[in-house]
Amino acid sequence: MNGCVLFFVRNPVPGKVKTRLAADTSDRTACDLYRLMASSVLQRLEEDGVETAVCYTPEDARPQVVDWLGPGRAYISQKGPDLGRRMENAFREIFFMGYRKAVLVGSDIPGITSEDCLSALEALSPKRAVLGPAGDGGYYMIGFHRDGFVPQAFSGMKWGGHNVFGSTYETIQRGGLSVSLKPRHMDVDTLNDLREFIKSADSAAWKGTPFMERARTITGS
Numbered sequence: 112m113n114g115c116v117l118f119f120v121r122n123p124v125p126g127k128v129k130t131r132l133a134a135d136t137s138d139r140t141a142c143d144l145y146r147l148m149a150s151s152v153l154q155r156l157e158e159d160g161v162e163t164a165v166c167y168t169p170e171d172a173r174p175q176v177v178d179w180l181g182p183g184r185a186y187i188s189q190k191g192p193d194l195g196r197r198m199e200n201a202f203r204e205i206f207f208m209g210y211r212k213a214v215l216v217g218s219d220i221p222g223i224t225s226e227d228c229l230s231a232l233e234a235l236s237p238k239r240a241v242l243g244p245a246g247d248g249g250y251y252m253i254g255f256h257r258d259g260f261v262p263q264a265f266s267g268m269k270w271g272g273h274n275v276f277g278s279t280y281e282t283i284q285r286g287g288l289s290v291s292l293k294p295r296h297m298d299v300d301t302l303n304d305l306r307e308f309i310k311s312a313d314s315a316a317w318k319g320t321p322f323m324e325r326a327r328t329i330t331g332s
Contacts, residue, residue: 114212114232116156116163117201119189120149121218122172123179129219135302136329144325148299149218150180151322157184159225166201166215195265198253206257214241214254221322222296222313223251234291235259240283243293246304248273251296261286306330 121128123146125138133141157163164185167176173186187204189197198215205213212235214228223243231241231252237259243252249271255261264282268275283290296313299305308314309323309332317323326332 113210114162114214114235115185115205115210116161116228116232117166117187117205117213117215118153118156118163119166119198119201119215119217120176120180121145121168122175123149129300131301132299132305140329144299144305144329145219146179147322147325148221151317151320152218152221152223153180155316156223156225156228159229161225161228164205166197168197194270195268199262199265202255202260202262206260211257212254213257214252216243217245217251217298219298219300220245220251220296221299221308221317222311224316227252227293227296231291231293238287239289239291240264241291241293242276242280242283244276244295246295246297247300248277249275249298250279251298252293253279259288261288302330306332 123142125142128145129141164187165180166187166189168189170188177186187201190200191197202213212232214231216223231254234241235254235256237256241254242250245251261283263286264279280290297304297308299308305326309326309330
């Protein structure tokens, strides 16, 4: 039980997921895309040997999430009043389960690869964390060794702001760790994000897949 990827998801209910994308499409369209995007990314990671634990919210949605993503892996409910506490508690729980290393990733990052995750786990040590910057000023990946966990990285943050990545980087360094940076990837929150992803180099891996066909239908690309 050396390393695990914490895959953060929200139970896909129309009107509750990807609300900014829904504002330019519809609640149902945004929900359908999120369902397909998250399940496709998870399948892609696991097919390449990444051990995962699905961290879901809300806490009572386990049956629906397991029905969506399937059995055969760990499922952990996200616990806490805000995103920071939920991420902190996910790390604490996976370390309590016996894992020495953990990397947390978002489920709306179609450009992420198994190599990103495996190399991040490999880079972790008691003196080194990992961060993967997202295009909006936040991060899509954060990882710690059990013996070098810095919970302060999840406190006092204005989530969704443009300085989340920089503030987190500085907090980890103040905790006495170096930071290994992973490649930048974009998250898909808006219709424009989806269009930009379709035009990006990352989209090549999804050519001809149901996810990409749905994305092209939504954007008219």
